[in-house]
Amino acid sequence: MKSMEMYWSIVSHIVNLISLLVEGWMFSYFIKPFLEKTKYAWVTGGMYSIIMVILYFVPVEIAYPRIFVAVIVYVLLCLLDRKNMEQKIVLLIIMYLLQWVAHGIAIIPRNIAFALFVNVPYMMKHTMLQFTNFIWIEAVFVLVKMLLLYLMVVGIHKVYVNKGENVSKKELGLLLSILLTFFTGYFAFTYFPDLYEKDTGQYIWYVHKEYDILKAMYQFISCSALFITILGYEKIKEKQREHTQNLILAEQMENMKHYISEVEKLYSDIRALKHDMGNHITVLENLFLEDEKEETEKYFSKLKGKWGESVTAIKTGNPVTDVIVMQKQKEMEEKGIQFICTFSYPQETKLEAFDLGIILNNALTNAIEAAEGCKEPYVSLSSYRKKNAYLIEIKNCAKKKVICNQKTGLPETTKQDKDNHGFGLVTIRKMAQKYYGDIAIEQGENCFELSVMLMVE
CATH class of the missing domain: 1.10.287 (Helix Hairpins)
Structure with a gap:
């Protein structure tokens, strides 16, 4: 009898250890898209599993060990990746809630299976069969729990689209006010069974079978509300991005007016000179x-x-693009950047110089910023036309490859103020789509190439 109890204990330990190790892997998988380097995710996930295993075997009196581990993991994350610390708080709370929800939902079929295949008089007489049922029930429980956790993590990845964006302190306060509401329910459902056991000496789920179902319902509603919260947050951020993009576009239009006034001044000077x-x-x-x-x-x-x-020394075939390219050329000369230009403006098309000017201004500004600091800095601007297709290519050297957003395919800005930067390529794509075209990006070793396709007829 004692040997069977030992076997049951061994299986329980093995199941719990496997569960903790898989949770660590799942944690790494969850935070990986939000971190600059993948190895940071695996280090923190590994540390999570190690600490949880230590706490499992070492009898340390900690009321809520997972919260204790979450604090340690947060400190480690901040040491490894010091960017966007507010977002890391949100991510840890979300992962904590997802683990709780997955466990709470998976425990219901486990308890039902126990009632049918383990805790029945027939099984009490056939201990080996009972033990076998216990093993497969525990194995299925872990699989179901991890599958639920995985599906929820994938769901969060899908709804949380702009993972690289900073979470401001105000946004953190808003998100925490909602997430902590879920935590209140968590603490209530965790504290009440302990209190009930102390008062009655019995587990509440043995006396009140509906308790687990009630808790699972709350967890399901909390999980749904969590997804809705993230979707709402993304909608707010999307509106903020659109507003910022419109402001930047308006500023660029003002710049284009300046370029046009420069062209008018140029022609005025030429007319005066001819006169x-x-x-x-x-x-x-x-x-x-x-x-x-x-x-x-x-x-x-x-x-x-x-x-x-x-x-002007630059002759592109249009006075507006002449001035833009000429000014960018002067900027590159001042910064010691080699400039190669074979660009020409397409004649007899519906393409507006105003729109093409915005494309060139943004593309060359980005190229100059990327080329600065290279050993042999260069920027190349060229264009090709075949029938109604017009292609602009901007090539430049770059110190390192940029990380592209999974949804948009556009590079994510490396500047600290991400809310007000990184809109140059978005604007270029918007202009390209106006002419039923698009943009393409290629990266090589120390090289970045932007291609802009426009349908000009």
Whole structure:
């Protein structure tokens, strides 16, 4: 009899240990998309399992060991990845709740199976069969619990789309006010059975069979509310992004107006120069006849300078894109970046110079930022046209590959203020889609290439 009790105890320990190890793996899988490096997820998941196993074997009096472990894991996460610490608090609470929900729902079929195949008079007389049933019931329980946890984690990954975005302190307060409501129920359902056992000496679920069902219903509702909360949060963030993007687009339109005014000034200077050309020729002719070589050279040099100021070195086929490319070229010269340009504006198309200007301005700004700091910085701008398809290619050197968003396919900004940066490529794609096109990104070793396809007829 004692040997059978020992076997039951061994199986219980094995099942619990497997459960803790799988929970650690599941925790790593859950937080992996939110961290900069995958290894950070595996380190924290491994640490979670190790601490839980230690607490399982070492008799330490801790009221809520999982909360204790969550605090340790949070500190470790912050040491490994110091970005977006507010988000890490939310993630740990979500994972904690998901584990509780998965356990609470999976325990119901387990208890039913125990009542049917273990705790019955027939099985009491056939201990080996009872023990066998105990083993497969515990195995199925762990599988069901982990399957539920996995499905909920996958669901969170799907609804929590913009994983790289910062969670502000105000947003953290809003999310915590909702998540802590679920925690209140958790503590109530955890504390009440302990209190009942102390008062009556019996487990509440043995006396009141409906307790587990009531708890599972609360857990299911809490889980559903959790998903709705994240969806609502994503909707709010989406509106914030749209608002910020519209503000940035409005600012870029103002910049385009500035470029257009520069073009108007350029043409005004050229017209004035042409208007005065007759006078200039007369002055030069008189100086030449009077054999004033030195004065002639000075006057000619001055006239040549004025002409140089009025004529752009870049000839793209459109004055607006001329000015944009020319200004970006000057910026690159100042920063020591080599610029190769074979870009030309497509003629006789429905393409508006205003829209193409926004594309070029954003693309070249991003390329310059990426090229800065490279050993041999360069930016290349080219264009091709075949029938109604018009392709713009911007290539630049880059110190390292960028991480792309799983949903949009666009690179995620590496700047701290993510809420107000990273909209350049979004704007370019928006402009491309206006002309039934899109963008494509290719990354090589120390190289970044952006292709913009437009249908121009």
